[in-house]
Amino acid sequence: MVGLTVSSFGVYGLLVVIAILYQTELPRMVKLGLGIGRTLEPLGSFPYTYRRIQEPRLEACEDMWLSESTRQLFLACSDSLSRKEYLPNGGKFNVSGRSLRDSIVVMDLERPSGDSFDMRTLETPGFFGTDGDGRLHLVGFAGSDDEPGDIRLWVINTKPSVDPITGEFLDNSKVGANSTVELFKTGAGATTLEHIKTFFHSQIATPNKVTALGGPHDGFYYTNDHGTVKTGLGYALSPLLAKADVSFCDDTTCRTVVPGLKYPNGLVKGHDGLIYVPSASIGGIDVFEPLPDHGLKKIDHIDVDYSLDNLNVDASGDIYAAAFPIAKQILDGFNDPLNSFPAATALRIRKTLSGYEVTKVIEDRNGEVLPATTTVLHDTKTGKLFMSSVFSPFISICDEE
Numbered sequence: 001m002v003g004l005t006v007s008s009f010g011v012y013g014l015l016v017v018i019a020i021l022y023q024t025e026l027p028r029m030v031k032l033g034l035g036i037g038r039t040l041e042p043l044g045s046f047p048y049t050y051r052r053i054q055e056p057r058l059e060a061c062e063d064m065w066l067s068e069s070t071r072q073l074f075l076a077c078s079d080s081l082s083r084k085e086y087l088p089n090g091g092k093f094n095v096s097g098r099s100l101r102d103s104i105v106v107m108d109l110e111r112p113s114g115d116s117f118d119m120r121t122l123e124t125p126g127f128f129g130t131d132g133d134g135r136l137h138l139v140g141f142a143g144s145d146d147e148p149g150d151i152r153l154w155v156i157n158t159k160p161s162v163d164p165i166t167g168e169f170l171d172n173s174k175v176g177a178n179s180t181v182e183l184f185k186t187g188a189g190a191t192t193l194e195h196i197k198t199f200f201h202s203q204i205a206t207p208n209k210v211t212a213l214g215g216p217h218d219g220f221y222y223t224n225d226h227g228t229v230k231t232g233l234g235y236a237l238s239p240l241l242a243k244a245d246v247s248f249c250d251d252t253t254c255r256t257v258v259p260g261l262k263y264p265n266g267l268v269k270g271h272d273g274l275i276y277v278p279s280a281s282i283g284g285i286d287v288f289e290p291l292p293d294h295g296l297k298k299i300d301h302i303d304v305d306y307s308l309d310n311l312n313v314d315a316s317g318d319i320y321a322a323a324f325p326i327a328k329q330i331l332d333g334f335n336d337p338l339n340s341f342p343a344a345t346a347l348r349i350r351k352t353l354s355g356y357e358v359t360k361v362i363e364d365r366n367g368e369v370l371p372a373t374t375t376v377l378h379d380t381k382t383g384k385l386f387m388s389s390v391f392s393p394f395i396s397i398c399d400e401e
């Protein structure tokens with residue numbers, strides 16, 4: 001539209017542009033991105049004590065999951081400084097700057113140690129990784145322990161694309177990453193992850209987070225946060241043009257079950273069996289009912305006026321959401337993760353007889369203690385909140401006062 005003046009373009013043209021902008025919800029994205037009209041509260045307004053746990057193994061932990069049966073907290077951690085170089089979900093493809101130390105870390109919540117808990121990095125013996133390097137490239141993951149002590153993890157691995165003959169990296173900024181979902185098994189006192197299978201399919205294109213069916217099934221729902229176009233203009237415009245989706249994989253194939261979404265983020269299956277899908281670009285949570293063929297039928301929308309990242313369910317069925325009060329601060333923070341302390345918010349979504357009740361449980365206006373929070377996990381047994389981040393070099397633990 002460069003060079004077009006309003007007079008030559010005409011009032012109708014202008015109205016069309018405005019209509020399109022509203023259709024794409026661009027104004028809402030800008031409002032949430034900049035936190036316009038929002039009142040932020042300092043940490044001291046909430047009844048918690050809090051501390052940072054800063055140590056190399058707990059860097060850039062995008063996601064967490066709690067095994068209730070074994071009291072082990074699993075974290076998907078990476079390297080703070082490498083996130084700005086290689087993060088396919090963020091359109092960053094500098095393969096030589098990728099993290100070489102991503103791992104699933106476990107904390108034993110029944111074994112306190114100093115300010116924190118006993119923790120270990122899980123080995124993945126025999127896992128092939130990228131062209132045999134055994135490595136993982138972690139973002140979101142999900143777990144299930146419906147049989148006590150028998151834990152499965154569905155782990156998104158955003159590994160780079162390589163030439164299968166020469167083993168050389170392809171130009172990932174053109175072809176995109178070669179993401180898969182890796183199914184691992186482990187149990188109580190976990191020290192290793194046993195690799196069970198790789199889900200590899202063209203529909204696993206821009207996977208962000210998984211939620212598993214559990215029970216006897218290995219199937220799972222996941223969000224393709226930008227849909228199936230992995231790079232370039234189509235990728236960049238996906239949130240505006242609603243090209244993202246929720247997809248489903250079972251042992252045989254993968255398929256889209258909800259197309260036409262705007263930046264769907266960390267989805268979760270509720271204790272009610274419904275699938276909750278938050279949006280990073282326009283906020284809010286869409287609620288879906290799974291159909292017998294694993295299709296999803298939209299049955300509700302929870303109005304949440306925040307850009308949202310991962311959702312997690314606690315033992316009592318409440319959903320905890322990592323919300324970005326000023327999303328732009330998060331985007332900026334990737335460039336200087338060790339010195340960026342964006343405002344952070346945790347929301348609780350509780351199902352009541354009259355609908356969903358959304359409550360702010362903690363907020364850190366000034367980034368005093370909380371990381372650039374992308375996951376909030378509530379431990380019902382102790383009341384603790386664990387908060388971790390895709391790029392911050394620490395996690396935070398909050399105790400009820």
Ligand SMILES: *[C@@H]1O[C@H](CO)[C@@H](O)[C@H](O)[C@H]1NC(C)=O
Nearest residue numbers: 081082085094095096097098
């Ligand atoms: C890619 O990452 C490497 C290693 O961190 C860095 O030296 C290089 O400058 C980066 N390249 C670009 C184009 O940013």
Ligand SMILES: *[C@@H]1O[C@H](CO)[C@@H](O)[C@H](O)[C@H]1NC(C)=O
Nearest residue numbers: 160161162164178180198200
């Ligand atoms: C993508 O990953 C699959 C499964 O891990 C592997 O078989 C295939 O060779 C990879 N392709 C590219 C282009 O990296």
